[in-house]
Amino acid sequence: MEERSLRSHVLDLIGSFLYQEKFPSYPYLREGILDLVDSTSSYREEGEELYPEIFITNNIESVLETLPFCKNVEIDRKSASVKEFSNALKLCAPLSRNGWVIYINVEEKHISYGVVSSEISELSPTFRTQAVGELSQNGDEYCIAYLQNVGNKTVLLKGSEASALICLTLNSRGSAHGLELRSLCSFITRDVNKQYKDISASYFEKLIGNALIIGHGNLIGVVKDDMQNLSTLKARHSDGIYLRNPIDMYELLTVSEEEKTREACTSNRLYSSLLESMLNHDGMTVLTTSGKVLGYHVFVKPQGGEENDLVGGARTRAFEIMKRSQCFECCFYKSQDGNEKFWSVSDAQ
The missing domain is CATH 3.40.1700 (YojJ-like (1)
Incomplete structure:
Protein backbone atom coordinates (compact mmCIF):
# COMPACT_ATOMS: atom_id res chain seq x y z
CA MET A 1 0.00 0.00 0.00
CA LEU A 168 1.96 -0.10 9.41
CA THR A 169 3.70 -2.99 7.63
CA LEU A 170 2.63 -5.27 4.80
CA ASN A 171 2.06 -8.10 7.29
CA SER A 172 -1.57 -8.39 8.32
CA ARG A 173 -2.72 -9.40 11.78
CA GLY A 174 -5.99 -10.48 13.25
CA SER A 175 -8.27 -8.11 15.09
CA ALA A 176 -8.65 -10.16 18.27
CA HIS A 177 -5.46 -9.01 20.01
CA GLY A 178 -5.27 -10.33 23.57
CA LEU A 179 -7.55 -13.36 23.21
CA GLU A 180 -4.65 -15.80 22.75
CA LEU A 181 -2.84 -14.39 25.80
CA ARG A 182 -5.99 -14.56 27.91
CA SER A 183 -6.51 -18.21 26.92
CA LEU A 184 -2.90 -19.02 27.76
CA CYS A 185 -3.17 -17.48 31.24
CA SER A 186 -6.41 -19.32 31.95
CA PHE A 187 -4.49 -22.59 31.46
CA ILE A 188 -1.54 -21.44 33.58
CA THR A 189 -3.98 -20.82 36.46
CA ARG A 190 -6.41 -23.66 35.76
CA ASP A 191 -5.45 -25.72 38.83
CA VAL A 192 -4.88 -22.95 41.39
CA ASN A 193 -7.09 -22.14 44.34
CA LYS A 194 -10.34 -20.47 43.30
CA GLN A 195 -9.84 -17.68 45.84
CA TYR A 196 -7.00 -16.19 43.80
CA LYS A 197 -7.73 -17.57 40.35
CA ASP A 198 -8.87 -14.27 38.83
CA ILE A 199 -6.09 -12.27 40.47
CA SER A 200 -3.41 -14.72 39.36
CA ALA A 201 -4.75 -14.90 35.79
CA SER A 202 -4.65 -11.10 35.59
CA TYR A 203 -1.14 -11.12 37.05
CA PHE A 204 0.18 -13.60 34.47
CA GLU A 205 -1.58 -11.72 31.68
CA LYS A 206 0.18 -8.50 32.65
CA LEU A 207 3.58 -10.12 33.15
CA ILE A 208 3.58 -12.22 29.99
CA GLY A 209 1.98 -9.42 27.99
CA ASN A 210 4.87 -7.10 28.89
CA ALA A 211 7.38 -9.77 27.88
CA LEU A 212 5.66 -10.29 24.52
CA ILE A 213 5.76 -6.58 23.69
CA ILE A 214 9.51 -6.17 24.24
CA GLY A 215 10.50 -9.62 22.89
CA HIS A 216 11.31 -10.76 19.38
CA GLY A 217 9.35 -14.00 19.37
CA ASN A 218 8.22 -16.45 22.03
CA LEU A 219 7.29 -20.08 22.60
CA ILE A 220 5.41 -21.09 25.76
CA GLY A 221 4.21 -24.56 26.73
CA VAL A 222 1.89 -25.35 29.64
CA VAL A 223 1.89 -28.86 31.13
CA LYS A 224 -0.38 -30.49 33.71
CA ASP A 225 1.28 -30.45 37.12
CA ASP A 226 1.74 -34.13 37.96
CA MET A 227 4.81 -36.38 38.04
CA GLN A 228 3.87 -38.52 35.04
CA ASN A 229 3.34 -35.54 32.74
CA LEU A 230 6.53 -33.84 33.92
CA SER A 231 8.56 -37.00 33.33
CA THR A 232 7.11 -37.39 29.84
CA LEU A 233 7.85 -33.76 29.05
CA LYS A 234 11.48 -33.91 30.18
CA ALA A 235 12.09 -37.15 28.31
CA ARG A 236 10.57 -35.83 25.09
CA HIS A 237 11.94 -32.26 25.19
CA SER A 238 15.25 -32.81 27.00
CA ASP A 239 17.41 -30.14 25.38
CA GLY A 240 17.06 -27.19 27.73
CA ILE A 241 17.15 -25.91 31.27
CA TYR A 242 14.75 -27.51 33.76
CA LEU A 243 14.87 -25.96 37.22
CA ARG A 244 15.75 -28.34 40.05
CA ASN A 245 13.34 -26.33 42.20
CA PRO A 246 10.51 -24.91 40.04
CA ILE A 247 9.55 -21.32 40.77
CA ASP A 248 6.06 -21.28 42.25
CA MET A 249 4.80 -17.94 40.93
CA TYR A 250 1.31 -18.61 42.27
CA GLU A 251 2.61 -19.09 45.81
CA LEU A 252 4.70 -15.93 45.54
CA LEU A 253 1.75 -13.81 44.49
CA THR A 254 -0.61 -15.24 47.10
CA VAL A 255 1.94 -14.62 49.89
CA SER A 256 2.38 -11.08 48.57
CA GLU A 257 -1.38 -10.55 48.52
CA GLU A 258 -1.98 -12.01 52.01
CA GLU A 259 1.03 -10.69 53.93
CA LYS A 260 1.44 -7.37 52.10
CA THR A 261 4.94 -7.05 53.56
CA ARG A 262 7.82 -5.33 51.82
CA GLU A 263 9.77 -8.60 51.75
CA ALA A 264 6.92 -10.54 50.11
CA CYS A 265 6.27 -7.82 47.51
CA THR A 266 9.98 -7.52 46.69
CA SER A 267 10.32 -11.28 46.31
CA ASN A 268 7.35 -11.41 43.96
CA ARG A 269 8.73 -8.50 41.90
CA LEU A 270 12.18 -10.08 41.58
CA TYR A 271 10.86 -13.45 40.44
CA SER A 272 8.45 -11.73 38.06
CA SER A 273 11.39 -9.96 36.45
CA LEU A 274 13.23 -13.28 36.21
CA LEU A 275 10.31 -14.97 34.48
CA GLU A 276 10.03 -12.08 32.02
CA SER A 277 13.69 -12.59 31.09
CA MET A 278 13.17 -16.33 30.68
CA LEU A 279 10.21 -15.76 28.38
CA ASN A 280 12.42 -13.74 26.04
CA HIS A 281 15.30 -16.20 26.02
CA ASP A 282 15.86 -18.45 22.99
CA GLY A 283 13.77 -21.61 23.00
CA MET A 284 10.60 -22.56 24.87
CA THR A 285 9.54 -21.54 28.38
CA VAL A 286 7.56 -24.20 30.28
CA LEU A 287 4.95 -23.49 32.96
CA THR A 288 2.43 -25.70 34.74
CA THR A 289 -1.33 -25.48 35.15
CA SER A 290 -0.70 -24.53 38.79
CA GLY A 291 1.36 -21.42 38.05
CA LYS A 292 4.89 -22.82 38.38
CA VAL A 293 7.89 -22.16 36.12
CA LEU A 294 9.51 -25.47 35.20
CA GLY A 295 12.15 -24.43 32.71
CA TYR A 296 13.29 -22.22 29.88
CA HIS A 297 15.71 -22.21 26.91
CA VAL A 298 14.19 -25.57 25.91
CA PHE A 299 14.76 -26.42 22.26
CA VAL A 300 12.01 -28.29 20.45
CA LYS A 301 13.22 -31.03 18.12
CA PRO A 302 11.17 -33.44 15.99
CA GLN A 303 10.96 -37.17 16.59
CA GLY A 304 9.66 -39.85 14.28
CA GLY A 305 7.16 -38.41 11.82
CA GLU A 306 6.47 -35.18 13.75
CA GLU A 307 8.25 -33.08 11.15
CA ASN A 308 6.17 -34.34 8.23
CA ASP A 309 4.41 -31.56 6.30
CA LEU A 310 5.90 -28.79 8.46
CA VAL A 311 6.43 -25.42 6.79
CA GLY A 312 7.56 -21.99 7.92
CA GLY A 313 10.41 -20.68 10.05
CA ALA A 314 12.09 -22.40 12.98
CA ARG A 315 9.70 -21.06 15.62
CA THR A 316 6.63 -21.94 13.52
CA ARG A 317 7.86 -25.51 13.05
CA ALA A 318 8.69 -25.78 16.75
CA PHE A 319 5.14 -24.71 17.65
CA GLU A 320 3.70 -27.42 15.40
CA ILE A 321 6.01 -30.05 16.93
CA MET A 322 4.92 -28.96 20.43
CA LYS A 323 1.29 -29.56 19.42
CA ARG A 324 2.08 -33.03 18.02
CA SER A 325 4.31 -34.14 20.91
CA GLN A 326 1.29 -34.77 23.21
CA CYS A 327 3.09 -33.25 26.20
CA PHE A 328 1.17 -30.01 26.64
CA GLU A 329 -2.20 -28.81 27.79
CA CYS A 330 -1.71 -25.72 25.63
CA CYS A 331 0.96 -24.02 23.53
CA PHE A 332 1.48 -20.35 22.67
CA TYR A 333 3.53 -18.84 19.89
CA LYS A 334 4.48 -15.31 18.91
CA SER A 335 6.56 -14.78 15.81
CA GLN A 336 9.17 -12.08 15.35
CA ASP A 337 6.77 -10.20 13.08
CA GLY A 338 4.09 -10.12 15.78
CA ASN A 339 1.68 -12.91 14.78
CA GLU A 340 0.29 -14.94 17.69
CA LYS A 341 -1.12 -18.48 17.80
CA PHE A 342 -2.68 -20.50 20.58
CA TRP A 343 -3.49 -24.23 20.72
CA SER A 344 -4.97 -26.35 23.49
CA VAL A 345 -5.83 -30.02 23.90
CA SER A 346 -9.49 -29.19 23.40
CA ASP A 347 -8.65 -27.98 19.88
CA ALA A 348 -7.36 -31.45 19.02
CA GLN A 349 -10.42 -33.29 20.30
Whole structure:
Protein backbone atom coordinates (compact mmCIF):
# COMPACT_ATOMS: atom_id res chain seq x y z
CA MET A 1 0.00 0.00 0.00
CA GLU A 2 1.50 3.36 -1.01
CA GLU A 3 2.36 5.81 1.77
CA ARG A 4 -0.40 8.28 0.79
CA SER A 5 -3.11 5.64 0.58
CA LEU A 6 -1.94 4.06 3.85
CA ARG A 7 -2.14 7.46 5.55
CA SER A 8 -5.66 8.02 4.22
CA HIS A 9 -6.70 4.53 5.31
CA VAL A 10 -5.37 5.03 8.87
CA LEU A 11 -6.93 8.50 9.12
CA ASP A 12 -10.31 7.06 8.11
CA LEU A 13 -9.92 4.27 10.66
CA ILE A 14 -9.07 6.76 13.42
CA GLY A 15 -11.98 8.98 12.41
CA SER A 16 -14.38 6.04 12.60
CA PHE A 17 -12.96 5.07 16.00
CA LEU A 18 -13.39 8.61 17.39
CA TYR A 19 -16.96 8.73 16.10
CA GLN A 20 -17.85 5.42 17.76
CA GLU A 21 -16.29 6.59 21.03
CA LYS A 22 -18.21 9.90 20.81
CA PHE A 23 -15.12 12.12 21.05
CA PRO A 24 -15.70 15.84 20.38
CA SER A 25 -14.94 16.89 16.79
CA TYR A 26 -11.80 18.87 17.55
CA PRO A 27 -10.05 19.66 14.24
CA TYR A 28 -6.60 18.63 15.47
CA LEU A 29 -7.55 15.34 17.15
CA ARG A 30 -7.53 12.87 14.25
CA GLU A 31 -4.18 14.10 12.89
CA GLY A 32 -2.72 14.18 16.41
CA ILE A 33 -3.60 10.54 17.04
CA LEU A 34 -2.21 9.63 13.61
CA ASP A 35 1.11 11.18 14.64
CA LEU A 36 1.06 9.14 17.85
CA VAL A 37 0.30 5.92 15.95
CA ASP A 38 3.15 6.59 13.53
CA SER A 39 5.64 7.55 16.26
CA THR A 40 4.85 4.78 18.74
CA SER A 41 4.90 2.06 16.06
CA SER A 42 8.71 2.11 16.31
CA TYR A 43 9.66 4.55 19.06
CA ARG A 44 13.26 4.92 20.16
CA GLU A 45 14.84 7.25 22.69
CA GLU A 46 18.65 7.48 22.78
CA GLY A 47 18.93 4.17 20.92
CA GLU A 48 16.55 2.28 23.23
CA GLU A 49 13.24 0.87 22.00
CA LEU A 50 10.35 2.13 24.13
CA TYR A 51 6.77 0.85 24.30
CA PRO A 52 4.87 3.64 26.05
CA GLU A 53 1.21 3.23 26.96
CA ILE A 54 -0.88 6.29 26.12
CA PHE A 55 -4.47 7.21 26.75
CA ILE A 56 -6.34 10.17 25.35
CA THR A 57 -9.39 11.59 27.10
CA ASN A 58 -11.50 14.73 27.16
CA ASN A 59 -12.01 14.76 30.94
CA ILE A 60 -8.96 13.70 32.91
CA GLU A 61 -10.51 14.62 36.28
CA SER A 62 -13.40 12.20 35.80
CA VAL A 63 -11.03 9.45 34.63
CA LEU A 64 -8.90 9.78 37.74
CA GLU A 65 -11.97 9.63 39.97
CA THR A 66 -12.90 6.19 38.61
CA LEU A 67 -9.43 4.69 39.22
CA PRO A 68 -8.68 3.78 42.85
CA PHE A 69 -5.38 4.94 44.36
CA CYS A 70 -4.50 6.82 41.17
CA LYS A 71 -1.41 9.03 41.16
CA ASN A 72 -0.81 11.63 38.48
CA VAL A 73 1.88 14.12 37.51
CA GLU A 74 1.01 16.84 35.03
CA ILE A 75 3.95 17.70 32.79
CA ASP A 76 2.61 20.59 30.70
CA ARG A 77 -0.44 22.41 29.32
CA LYS A 78 -0.34 24.05 25.88
CA SER A 79 -2.54 25.55 23.20
CA ALA A 80 -4.15 22.75 21.19
CA SER A 81 -2.30 21.68 18.05
CA VAL A 82 -1.19 18.51 16.28
CA LYS A 83 2.42 19.29 17.21
CA GLU A 84 1.66 19.02 20.93
CA PHE A 85 0.90 15.29 20.60
CA SER A 86 4.49 14.73 19.48
CA ASN A 87 5.78 16.95 22.30
CA ALA A 88 3.73 15.00 24.84
CA LEU A 89 5.22 11.73 23.60
CA LYS A 90 8.80 13.02 23.61
CA LEU A 91 8.57 14.44 27.12
CA CYS A 92 6.60 11.60 28.69
CA ALA A 93 7.75 8.40 26.90
CA PRO A 94 10.92 8.02 29.00
CA LEU A 95 8.70 8.22 32.11
CA SER A 96 6.19 5.62 30.88
CA ARG A 97 7.50 2.48 32.56
CA ASN A 98 7.12 0.56 35.81
CA GLY A 99 3.36 1.16 35.93
CA TRP A 100 3.31 4.77 34.69
CA VAL A 101 1.12 5.56 31.68
CA ILE A 102 1.04 8.71 29.51
CA TYR A 103 -2.19 10.69 29.44
CA ILE A 104 -3.21 13.42 26.98
CA ASN A 105 -6.23 15.47 27.94
CA VAL A 106 -7.86 17.21 24.97
CA GLU A 107 -10.01 20.34 25.09
CA GLU A 108 -11.23 22.63 22.36
CA LYS A 109 -8.35 25.09 22.73
CA HIS A 110 -5.86 23.40 25.06
CA ILE A 111 -4.01 20.11 25.54
CA SER A 112 -2.53 18.99 28.85
CA TYR A 113 -0.42 15.89 29.36
CA GLY A 114 1.51 13.94 31.95
CA VAL A 115 1.76 10.48 33.50
CA VAL A 116 -0.55 8.50 35.77
CA SER A 117 -0.37 5.22 37.67
CA SER A 118 -3.17 3.21 39.25
CA GLU A 119 -1.00 0.34 40.51
CA ILE A 120 -0.71 -0.37 44.22
CA SER A 121 1.14 -3.70 43.91
CA GLU A 122 2.53 -6.20 41.42
CA LEU A 123 -0.90 -7.82 41.41
CA SER A 124 -2.82 -4.73 40.34
CA PRO A 125 -4.68 -5.09 37.03
CA THR A 126 -3.11 -3.31 34.08
CA PHE A 127 -4.13 0.27 33.43
CA ARG A 128 -5.70 -0.86 30.15
CA THR A 129 -7.88 -3.37 31.99
CA GLN A 130 -9.04 -0.69 34.41
CA ALA A 131 -9.54 2.09 31.85
CA VAL A 132 -10.89 0.37 28.73
CA GLY A 133 -11.06 -3.32 29.69
CA GLU A 134 -13.38 -5.48 31.72
CA LEU A 135 -12.89 -3.39 34.89
CA SER A 136 -13.66 -0.04 33.24
CA GLN A 137 -16.66 1.85 34.59
CA ASN A 138 -16.84 5.10 32.62
CA GLY A 139 -20.27 6.25 31.60
CA ASP A 140 -21.10 9.47 29.76
CA GLU A 141 -18.72 11.66 31.78
CA TYR A 142 -15.78 11.27 29.42
CA CYS A 143 -14.39 9.59 26.31
CA ILE A 144 -11.21 7.55 26.40
CA ALA A 145 -8.85 5.96 23.89
CA TYR A 146 -5.92 3.69 24.78
CA LEU A 147 -2.95 3.37 22.44
CA GLN A 148 0.16 1.16 22.52
CA ASN A 149 2.63 -0.48 20.17
CA VAL A 150 2.05 -4.24 20.50
CA GLY A 151 4.95 -5.28 18.27
CA ASN A 152 6.24 -5.10 14.70
CA LYS A 153 4.93 -1.63 13.85
CA THR A 154 1.44 -2.61 14.96
CA VAL A 155 -0.46 -0.26 17.28
CA LEU A 156 -3.51 -1.15 19.35
CA LEU A 157 -6.18 1.57 19.53
CA LYS A 158 -8.89 0.64 22.03
CA GLY A 159 -11.83 2.42 23.60
CA SER A 160 -14.93 1.47 25.57
CA GLU A 161 -16.87 0.52 22.44
CA ALA A 162 -14.42 0.29 19.53
CA SER A 163 -11.07 -1.39 18.98
CA ALA A 164 -8.62 -1.51 16.10
CA LEU A 165 -5.18 -2.92 15.31
CA ILE A 166 -3.37 -0.49 13.04
CA CYS A 167 -0.64 -2.29 11.12
CA LEU A 168 1.96 -0.10 9.41
CA THR A 169 3.70 -2.99 7.63
CA LEU A 170 2.63 -5.27 4.80
CA ASN A 171 2.06 -8.10 7.29
CA SER A 172 -1.57 -8.39 8.32
CA ARG A 173 -2.72 -9.40 11.78
CA GLY A 174 -5.99 -10.48 13.25
CA SER A 175 -8.27 -8.11 15.09
CA ALA A 176 -8.65 -10.16 18.27
CA HIS A 177 -5.46 -9.01 20.01
CA GLY A 178 -5.27 -10.33 23.57
CA LEU A 179 -7.55 -13.36 23.21
CA GLU A 180 -4.65 -15.80 22.75
CA LEU A 181 -2.84 -14.39 25.80
CA ARG A 182 -5.99 -14.56 27.91
CA SER A 183 -6.51 -18.21 26.92
CA LEU A 184 -2.90 -19.02 27.76
CA CYS A 185 -3.17 -17.48 31.24
CA SER A 186 -6.41 -19.32 31.95
CA PHE A 187 -4.49 -22.59 31.46
CA ILE A 188 -1.54 -21.44 33.58
CA THR A 189 -3.98 -20.82 36.46
CA ARG A 190 -6.41 -23.66 35.76
CA ASP A 191 -5.45 -25.72 38.83
CA VAL A 192 -4.88 -22.95 41.39
CA ASN A 193 -7.09 -22.14 44.34
CA LYS A 194 -10.34 -20.47 43.30
CA GLN A 195 -9.84 -17.68 45.84
CA TYR A 196 -7.00 -16.19 43.80
CA LYS A 197 -7.73 -17.57 40.35
CA ASP A 198 -8.87 -14.27 38.83
CA ILE A 199 -6.09 -12.27 40.47
CA SER A 200 -3.41 -14.72 39.36
CA ALA A 201 -4.75 -14.90 35.79
CA SER A 202 -4.65 -11.10 35.59
CA TYR A 203 -1.14 -11.12 37.05
CA PHE A 204 0.18 -13.60 34.47
CA GLU A 205 -1.58 -11.72 31.68
CA LYS A 206 0.18 -8.50 32.65
CA LEU A 207 3.58 -10.12 33.15
CA ILE A 208 3.58 -12.22 29.99
CA GLY A 209 1.98 -9.42 27.99
CA ASN A 210 4.87 -7.10 28.89
CA ALA A 211 7.38 -9.77 27.88
CA LEU A 212 5.66 -10.29 24.52
CA ILE A 213 5.76 -6.58 23.69
CA ILE A 214 9.51 -6.17 24.24
CA GLY A 215 10.50 -9.62 22.89
CA HIS A 216 11.31 -10.76 19.38
CA GLY A 217 9.35 -14.00 19.37
CA ASN A 218 8.22 -16.45 22.03
CA LEU A 219 7.29 -20.08 22.60
CA ILE A 220 5.41 -21.09 25.76
CA GLY A 221 4.21 -24.56 26.73
CA VAL A 222 1.89 -25.35 29.64
CA VAL A 223 1.89 -28.86 31.13
CA LYS A 224 -0.38 -30.49 33.71
CA ASP A 225 1.28 -30.45 37.12
CA ASP A 226 1.74 -34.13 37.96
CA MET A 227 4.81 -36.38 38.04
CA GLN A 228 3.87 -38.52 35.04
CA ASN A 229 3.34 -35.54 32.74
CA LEU A 230 6.53 -33.84 33.92
CA SER A 231 8.56 -37.00 33.33
CA THR A 232 7.11 -37.39 29.84
CA LEU A 233 7.85 -33.76 29.05
CA LYS A 234 11.48 -33.91 30.18
CA ALA A 235 12.09 -37.15 28.31
CA ARG A 236 10.57 -35.83 25.09
CA HIS A 237 11.94 -32.26 25.19
CA SER A 238 15.25 -32.81 27.00
CA ASP A 239 17.41 -30.14 25.38
CA GLY A 240 17.06 -27.19 27.73
CA ILE A 241 17.15 -25.91 31.27
CA TYR A 242 14.75 -27.51 33.76
CA LEU A 243 14.87 -25.96 37.22
CA ARG A 244 15.75 -28.34 40.05
CA ASN A 245 13.34 -26.33 42.20
CA PRO A 246 10.51 -24.91 40.04
CA ILE A 247 9.55 -21.32 40.77
CA ASP A 248 6.06 -21.28 42.25
CA MET A 249 4.80 -17.94 40.93
CA TYR A 250 1.31 -18.61 42.27
CA GLU A 251 2.61 -19.09 45.81
CA LEU A 252 4.70 -15.93 45.54
CA LEU A 253 1.75 -13.81 44.49
CA THR A 254 -0.61 -15.24 47.10
CA VAL A 255 1.94 -14.62 49.89
CA SER A 256 2.38 -11.08 48.57
CA GLU A 257 -1.38 -10.55 48.52
CA GLU A 258 -1.98 -12.01 52.01
CA GLU A 259 1.03 -10.69 53.93
CA LYS A 260 1.44 -7.37 52.10
CA THR A 261 4.94 -7.05 53.56
CA ARG A 262 7.82 -5.33 51.82
CA GLU A 263 9.77 -8.60 51.75
CA ALA A 264 6.92 -10.54 50.11
CA CYS A 265 6.27 -7.82 47.51
CA THR A 266 9.98 -7.52 46.69
CA SER A 267 10.32 -11.28 46.31
CA ASN A 268 7.35 -11.41 43.96
CA ARG A 269 8.73 -8.50 41.90
CA LEU A 270 12.18 -10.08 41.58
CA TYR A 271 10.86 -13.45 40.44
CA SER A 272 8.45 -11.73 38.06
CA SER A 273 11.39 -9.96 36.45
CA LEU A 274 13.23 -13.28 36.21
CA LEU A 275 10.31 -14.97 34.48
CA GLU A 276 10.03 -12.08 32.02
CA SER A 277 13.69 -12.59 31.09
CA MET A 278 13.17 -16.33 30.68
CA LEU A 279 10.21 -15.76 28.38
CA ASN A 280 12.42 -13.74 26.04
CA HIS A 281 15.30 -16.20 26.02
CA ASP A 282 15.86 -18.45 22.99
CA GLY A 283 13.77 -21.61 23.00
CA MET A 284 10.60 -22.56 24.87
CA THR A 285 9.54 -21.54 28.38
CA VAL A 286 7.56 -24.20 30.28
CA LEU A 287 4.95 -23.49 32.96
CA THR A 288 2.43 -25.70 34.74
CA THR A 289 -1.33 -25.48 35.15
CA SER A 290 -0.70 -24.53 38.79
CA GLY A 291 1.36 -21.42 38.05
CA LYS A 292 4.89 -22.82 38.38
CA VAL A 293 7.89 -22.16 36.12
CA LEU A 294 9.51 -25.47 35.20
CA GLY A 295 12.15 -24.43 32.71
CA TYR A 296 13.29 -22.22 29.88
CA HIS A 297 15.71 -22.21 26.91
CA VAL A 298 14.19 -25.57 25.91
CA PHE A 299 14.76 -26.42 22.26
CA VAL A 300 12.01 -28.29 20.45
CA LYS A 301 13.22 -31.03 18.12
CA PRO A 302 11.17 -33.44 15.99
CA GLN A 303 10.96 -37.17 16.59
CA GLY A 304 9.66 -39.85 14.28
CA GLY A 305 7.16 -38.41 11.82
CA GLU A 306 6.47 -35.18 13.75
CA GLU A 307 8.25 -33.08 11.15
CA ASN A 308 6.17 -34.34 8.23
CA ASP A 309 4.41 -31.56 6.30
CA LEU A 310 5.90 -28.79 8.46
CA VAL A 311 6.43 -25.42 6.79
CA GLY A 312 7.56 -21.99 7.92
CA GLY A 313 10.41 -20.68 10.05
CA ALA A 314 12.09 -22.40 12.98
CA ARG A 315 9.70 -21.06 15.62
CA THR A 316 6.63 -21.94 13.52
CA ARG A 317 7.86 -25.51 13.05
CA ALA A 318 8.69 -25.78 16.75
CA PHE A 319 5.14 -24.71 17.65
CA GLU A 320 3.70 -27.42 15.40
CA ILE A 321 6.01 -30.05 16.93
CA MET A 322 4.92 -28.96 20.43
CA LYS A 323 1.29 -29.56 19.42
CA ARG A 324 2.08 -33.03 18.02
CA SER A 325 4.31 -34.14 20.91
CA GLN A 326 1.29 -34.77 23.21
CA CYS A 327 3.09 -33.25 26.20
CA PHE A 328 1.17 -30.01 26.64
CA GLU A 329 -2.20 -28.81 27.79
CA CYS A 330 -1.71 -25.72 25.63
CA CYS A 331 0.96 -24.02 23.53
CA PHE A 332 1.48 -20.35 22.67
CA TYR A 333 3.53 -18.84 19.89
CA LYS A 334 4.48 -15.31 18.91
CA SER A 335 6.56 -14.78 15.81
CA GLN A 336 9.17 -12.08 15.35
CA ASP A 337 6.77 -10.20 13.08
CA GLY A 338 4.09 -10.12 15.78
CA ASN A 339 1.68 -12.91 14.78
CA GLU A 340 0.29 -14.94 17.69
CA LYS A 341 -1.12 -18.48 17.80
CA PHE A 342 -2.68 -20.50 20.58
CA TRP A 343 -3.49 -24.23 20.72
CA SER A 344 -4.97 -26.35 23.49
CA VAL A 345 -5.83 -30.02 23.90
CA SER A 346 -9.49 -29.19 23.40
CA ASP A 347 -8.65 -27.98 19.88
CA ALA A 348 -7.36 -31.45 19.02
CA GLN A 349 -10.42 -33.29 20.30
